[in-house]
Amino acid sequence: MRRPTLEAVAARAGVSRATASRVVNGQTTVAPHIRDAVQRAIDELGYVPNSAARSLVTQRTDSIALVVSEPPTRVFSEDPLFSTVIRSASVELEAVNKQVVLMLASSAESHARVERYIAGGHVDGVMLISMHGADPLPAALSRLRVPVVSYGRPAVPVDIPYVDNDNVGGAELAVRHLVAAGRRRIATIAGPQDMIGGQDRLAGYRSVLRDSDRRSIVAVGDFTRESGAVAMRQLLGDDPALDAVFVANDLMAVGALQSLRQAGRRVPDDVAVVGFDDIEAAKYTEPPLTTVRHPVAEQAAAMVRLLLGLFGGGPADPVILPTELVVRESA
Amino acid sequence: MRRPTLEAVAARAGVSRATASRVVNGQTTVAPHIRDAVQRAIDELGYVPNSAARSLVTQRTDSIALVVSEPPTRVFSEDPLFSTVIRSASVELEAVNKQVVLMLASSAESHARVERYIAGGHVDGVMLISMHGADPLPAALSRLRVPVVSYGRPAVPVDIPYVDNDNVGGAELAVRHLVAAGRRRIATIAGPQDMIGGQDRLAGYRSVLRDSDRRSIVAVGDFTRESGAVAMRQLLGDDPALDAVFVANDLMAVGALQSLRQAGRRVPDDVAVVGFDDIEAAKYTEPPLTTVRHPVAEQAAAMVRLLLGLFGGGPADPVILPTELVVRESA
DNA sequence: GATGTCCGTGAGAGCGCTCTCTCGGTAGAG
DNA sequence: CTCTACCGAGAGAGCGCTCTCACGGACATC
16 A cells, blocks of 8 residues: 555546656646646545655655754753744744754764765754853864854854854843842853853953953853852952853842842842843843843744755855843842 | 656666666665766756656655654743654654655644645654644644554554653652662652653652651652742642652652742752753752753654554564763762 | 746766676586 | 476566657748
8 A cells, every 4th residue: 555656646637756746846837627636636646755766766865953062961952042043943944845954963973964964965954052162073073075154152163154142242232131130249150161152252251351340250151050059159268259141041130049048138129130032931030131142043943044045055154133131139 | 947857867767767766765686887976967857756746656755753742832832842852753763765844733723734634644754742732733643554652651542653752660769769768858840741651750759758658748840840849839838848859750850949049948958959951051950950861862762663663563572761860969 | 828947856977886686607407 | 426496686677748959741942
C-alpha cells in the first residue's frame, strides 16, 4: 500500500507526468481545464509530493537547521528565553514553508555530528544560537558552503551575519537611570566574560561610570539565579555602602534581591536594582524589577529574515535591535 | 563545484558503486583491504551520503517530527517544562542518529500543514505533545499510517501509545501529606479542565478528600501564575478558614503564595501550600514550595524509546512514570 | 497557400543512492 | 580431478521527481 506518485496522478488525469508536475508546482503555462483535471486527480488520490525525490533533483531541502550550541553547563536551554527564540523562529520559518530541524550541540561529539550533518547538505541554511565564547562551531560552520546566520554576535570574530540586541546600549540605559536617580556607589553583577552578552553589558556599565566619574564595583556571576545571590553577598562585603546594582540578567537579579533581603537592605530605598532581559518573573519579584527589555521574539524573527534574505542574495549585514528600559519599583 | 558522489568514491577506490555503498553502510561482507581503500577514498574526497537519494530508495528519512500542539493561549511554550521536554527528546533521538523536526501547531492552519507534512511521509514517526483536550490532532495523526506517540495521555480517547506521569497518584500524595499534617479544610486550585493534567490532579485531590471525610473546596485556574493568584483570593473569600491548599501546578502556586501574603496569611502556619511540577522557581519562593516532582526529562526520553520500539514492532503500551513528593517549607 | 511565431504538452534523461540478482573464483568433498 | 557450495564483488534496475528540449497545432504574416 504505497502512496500515490505523480505518475499515478498523471495517468488518472490523462496527461503526462511533466504536466502534472507543472500543476503541482503552480506553473501558469497549463490550460485551465487540464489544470482542473489534474487537481481533481490529486485530490481524489490524496497525492502528496515525495520530498526526497524532489530535493534529489532540485538540490534544495526546504529545511533549515536551528543549531543550539550551549556550554556544558546547560545555561541556555534552561533559560526562559530559549522557548521564545525557538518558537519565534519556528513560526517565522513555517510561514514560508520551511521545516525546522533542531540540533543540540553541547558535547564535542555532537559538534562533529552537527558539522557532518550540515556538510551533508541536509539543510538549505543554518541558524546558529551559540552561547559561549570558546565555541568552535561558528567558525566551523562559516567554512562550509552553507548560508549561516547567528542569534547574537559570535564571540570570536567570524564572518557570519548576525542579529543581536544592543547590549552595550541597554546596559548604559540601565546605569544612566541609576546615575540620574542620584545613586553614588553603583555596583554591577556581570555575566560570564566568555559570553558576548556578559562582556558587552559590562562594557556598557563601565562606560557610563567612567563618564559620570564613579568608581566601578564588579562581581561576576554565570547568569544563574544562584550565582546572582552569591555575587550580591560578595558585593555587600566589598562595599557595604553601595546604593545601587546593575545586574547583567534578570535571573541573577532575582538572586541578588534575595541576598539583599537577607542582608536587611531595602529595595529600592537602600539599594536600587536594575536587571536585564525582562523575563516573565521580573514582574513578580518583591519589589517588581526594573530591567532592560530586549525584543527576543523579534530578534529571532529578524534572524530568520536575514537568512531568507541570504538565499536571495540579500545583504549580510548584522542587525542590531534596540533595547528599552522598563521602570518598575526596584529602581 | 558539486559534492562528491558515491560514484566518485567508487571510481577513486577502483571498485563498483555497490561495494562502496556496502562500506558506507558498514556491511561486513567486504574484504578488509577493499574496505580500507574505499574508506580512504571517502576521507580524501570528504564524501557524505546524499540523504535525499538514500531515503528515496529506502523509504526512510531518519527524521522524527516533534509536534507541539498548544492551545491558542500559548500556555505550553512559555512553560519552563517546554525546554526540558524538547531538550531531552532531542538528546535521546540524536543518540540514535535521528533528526528532530520541530513543528508548532497552534492555529487550524498550522494543524493542516502539520497533517499534510506527516502524511507526506517526510518523517518516520511523530512525537506529539498536545496540551489541550479539544485538540483534533491526536485523532487525525493516529489515522495516518505513521507511528505516533504522545507526551501525556491524549485528552480524547484515541489509539496512540503515550507516556505520562501519574497525575492522580501525585495529587493524592500531595493531599495525603496535608491530611497527615492535620489540616482540616483543604482547598485546591485546579488546572484547566480541558487538559488531562488539570483533570487528573483534581481527581486525585477529590479521591483523597472523599476518603478522609473532608469537604472539597475548588477554584479553577489556567496554569498561569496570575490565575493562581486570582484563584487564591477567591478561595479565601469562599472559605476564610481554610488551612491548606493543593495547587495543580507550581506556577499557580507561586501566584497563590503571593495572594496569601497579601491577605496576611502565614505559610505554612496559617495555610499550607503544596504545588505540582517542581519547577526551578519552587526552590526560591518564600517559603520554598513543597511540591510534587515528576520526571519530565525522563518522560520525554521514555517517549522516544516508546517510538523507537514501535519501529521495531515493540509493544504500544502506555507508560506511566511515578511521581514523588518533595517536602520543603510551605507544607 | 506557404512560412514563421508562439504556446502548451510530452518524451526522456538524470538526480544519487540501495538492493537484488548474477557471476566468477576459491575451497572442500567425493 | 571434477562437482558442488559458498562468498565477495559488479551490473543494472529503479526509487519519484524536475527540467530541458523537441514537437505539434493554432494563429498571424507575407
